[in-house]
Structure formats: C-alpha cells, structure tokens
Amino acid sequence: MTINFCSNCGGPMEQRIPEADDHIRSVCKHCGFIHYLNPKTVVGTIPEYKDKILLCRRNIEPQKGKWTLPAGYLENGESVQDGAARETLEETLANVKIIEPYRMFNIVHVNQIYVMFRATLPSPEFGPTKESMDVRLFHEKDIPWENIAFKVIKETLRNYYCDKKKGIYPFKVGDIHRHS
Amino acid sequence: MTINFCSNCGGPMEQRIPEADDHIRSVCKHCGFIHYLNPKTVVGTIPEYKDKILLCRRNIEPQKGKWTLPAGYLENGESVQDGAARETLEETLANVKIIEPYRMFNIVHVNQIYVMFRATLPSPEFGPTKESMDVRLFHEKDIPWENIAFKVIKETLRNYYCDKKKGIYPFKVGDIHRHS
Numbered sequence: 001m002t003i004n005f006c007s008n009c010g011g012p013m014e015q016r017i018p019e020a021d022d023h024i025r026s027v028c029k030h031c032g033f034i035h036y037l038n039p040k041t042v043v044g045t046i047p048e049y050k051d052k053i054l055l056c057r058r059n060i061e062p063q064k065g066k067w068t069l070p071a072g073y074l075e076n077g078e079s080v081q082d083g084a085a086r087e088t089l090e091e092t093l094a095n096v097k098i099i100e101p102y103r104m105f106n107i108v109h110v111n112q113i114y115v116m117f118r119a120t121l122p123s124p125e126f127g128p129t130k131e132s133m134d135v136r137l138f139h140e141k142d143i144p145w146e147n148i149a150f151k152v153i154k155e156t157l158r159n160y161y162c163d164k165k166k167g168i169y170p171f172k173v174g175d176i177h178r179h180s
Numbered sequence: 181m182t183i184n185f186c187s188n189c190g191g192p193m194e195q196r197i198p199e200a201d202d203h204i205r206s207v208c209k210h211c212g213f214i215h216y217l218n219p220k221t222v223v224g225t226i227p228e229y230k231d232k233i234l235l236c237r238r239n240i241e242p243q244k245g246k247w248t249l250p251a252g253y254l255e256n257g258e259s260v261q262d263g264a265a266r267e268t269l270e271e272t273l274a275n276v277k278i279i280e281p282y283r284m285f286n287i288v289h290v291n292q293i294y295v296m297f298r299a300t301l302p303s304p305e306f307g308p309t310k311e312s313m314d315v316r317l318f319h320e321k322d323i324p325w326e327n328i329a330f331k332v333i334k335e336t337l338r339n340y341y342c343d344k345k346k347g348i349y350p351f352k353v354g355d356i357h358r359h360s
Contacts, residue, residue, distance in 0.1 A: 003187045004187060004189070004190065005186060005188070006185060007183045007193075009184070009185065010184065010185035020310070023255060036253075037256050038255065039256055040218050041218070041219060060200075073216075074218060074293075075203060075219075076217055076291045077288060078288065079286035079288055079355060080284065081353065090202075101353055104260065106259035106260060106261075108259055111257065113260060130200070171281065173261065
C-alpha cells in the first residue's frame with residue numbers, strides 16, 4: 001500500500017526513518033505525521049456441532065465458490081473472541097459459543113495474523129448470508145479438501161482433525177508461507 | 181485518531197458505511213478510498229535466566245522510570261515470535277530464544293492485542309538501550325510490583341509466577357480493562 005498523502009494535513013509524504021525509530025516509515029513533509037502500517041489480525045472459529053463442523057461457501061471474491069471457516073478482520077473496539085463470534089454470525093447466521101483459542105498463524109507475506117478458536121454450535125441453526133452462498137455441517141469424511149478457499153483454513157482443519165483423534169487440542173502458533 | 185484527508189488522493193474524508201459493509205468507516209469523497217482502522221498487536225517476552233526474569237526500566241514516556249517486560253508493536257513483514265525477539269533485543273540487548281506463547285490480552289479500550297511469549301536467555305548478556313535506562317534480572321521476591329509500567333505487564337507477571345508454582349504454563353487469553 002502506497003501512502004501518497006498525509007491523513008492528518010493532506011500534505012505530501014516521504015519515505016524516511018523518523019528520529020528515535022529504526023524502520024523506514026511514511027512521514028509527512030509538512031506536519032511530520034507518521035503513517036504506521038502494521039499487521040492486521042483475522043479472527044475466526046471452527047464451529048462444532050455434534051461430530052460435524054460448519055463450513056461456509058464464499059459468495060465474494062477472492063476464492064468465490066470455495067469453502068472456508070468463518071473468519072474476518074478484527075475490528076477496533078472488540079476482543080478477539082467477540083470478533084471471532086461476530087464474524088461467524090455474519091457469515092453463517094450461527095450464534096457460537098467460543099471454547100478456547102486453537103491456532104495462531106503468521107502469514108508474513110500478506111501482513112496478517114490469524115487467530116482461530118474452537119467453538120460450539122448450541123443448535124443446528126445457520127444459513128446463507130451476503131458473504132456465504134451456502135453454509136453446511138460436514139463430517140470429516142465429507143470435507144471438500146480440494147475446494148477449501150485458503151491455505152490457512154486447510155491447515156487449521158488438518159490440525160484440528162489430527163488433534164481430534166488424540167482428543168486434545170493444544171494451542172500452537174504456525175506459519176503459512178506463500179509457496180508450501 | 182481522526183482521518184482528515186485521503187492517503188490515496190489527498191481528498192476530504194467523510195464518515196459513512198460503505199456498500200457491502202456494516203461499520204462506519206472513513207471514506208474519501210473524491211476517490212472512494214476506505215481508510216480502515218484496526219487493532220494493533222504488541223508482542224513481547226518474559227525472558228528467563230535460571231530462576232530470574234529480565235525487566236527493563238523505561239527511558240521513554242509513557243511511564244518513564246517504571247519497570248516493564250520487553251514488548252512493542254509487531255511490524256509488517258515479521259512473525260509474532262520474530263517481533264517479540266526483536267523487541268527484546270532492541271530494549272535489553274538480550275538475544276532470547278522463544279519457548280512458547282504464554283498469554284494473549286485484549287486491551288479493547290486502546291485497540292491493542294498483546295501476545296507475550298515465554299523465552300530463555302542463553303547467557304546473562306544484556307544492558308541498557310535508548311529505550312531502557314536500566315535492564316536487570318529479578319528474583320520473584322525482588323520484582324518491583326509497585327513500579328511496573330503497565331497493567332498488562334503486571335498481570336502477565338502475576339500469571340507467570342502463579343503458573344511457575346504449578347510448573348505448567350497453559351496458554352490463555354485475558355482482558356485488561358481501563359479500571360480494574
């Protein structure tokens with residue numbers, strides 16, 4: 001992302017290392033305002049109902065038509081748990097109860113951190129939304145592995161089913177690389 | 181933070197809900213650019229050396245003169261672990277080895293997420309820096325509880341010593357409120 005103008009005074013920006021800093025930043029030539037760019041956090045859930053999990057089929061680009069777990073950008077003013085539950089509601093109409101944090105992933109090449117929570121669906125109530133053309137519960141044997149939207153979601157699901165066999169779900173931090 | 185001007189075209193901004201969104205955003209009246217504001221992630225460590233942990237005494241505001249654990253904003257292009265180790269090096273000159281994630285904290289009223297890692301100091305090599313007027317190893321009995329810079333750091337230390345007595349360090353997500 002290129003920062004062309006100062007969001008404070010509208011002045012022109014330059015790339016330089018500000019005093020008492022050691023990173024190159026976008027700094028306003030007029031008022032000195034520093035426009036920081038930092039990683040964004042994506043929060044989501046693995047919604048469980050009995051022996052199934054809830055997936056949604058994307059109705060928007062990128063990866064329209066592919067299946068994914070409900071997840072989206074954390075907003076200002078909400079906790080990671082509240083954000084994960086809100087995204088799940090927005091994308092699947094399901095009101096989940098957050099169980100615990102399950103995976104964090106660094107996706108360094110797109111400046112994102114994913115935080116995925118295990119969650120339960122108290123009742124099988126869910127449905128399509130603006131963002132999801134279809135929402136369904138899947139048994140492990142029916143997971144559409146070849147049509148999962150994002151590598152980070154496929155990895156979360158793989159990890160989850162691996163841990164499910166052991167019956168324990170330890171929290172871990174992983175990495176998603178561009179080519180792997 | 182008020183977004184007065186568009187960082188893309190320099191045009192004036194307005195507050196409105198963009199199409200296919202449900203949050204009020206700063207949107208450019210000229211080019212339609214949406215200036216999103218999202219929570220920032222702070223990463224840090226609890227650096228352990230034998231039976232002691234490393235604290236640094238802040239040389240900068242806020243809380244100049246108070247003691248804290250090394251921590252700072254995650255930068256674009258780095259993993260949470262790398263960011264935590266970098267901040268530790270910058271603030272204490274110590275090269276730590278990250279052990280595992282220990283605590284995540286929501287600090288909703290300032291739009292921050294903290295991710296604190298347990299870490300080991302392979303050797304007692306550290307020292308003051310631009311950001312830290314003093315850096316020292318502390319036994320639990322010597323922790324300057326009345327002079328810890330931030331509530332989130334005090335909570336991390338309390339949690340850590342509580343878990344240390346049990347010998348297990350389960351990962352948890354907590355909340356830091358303005359008044360508590």
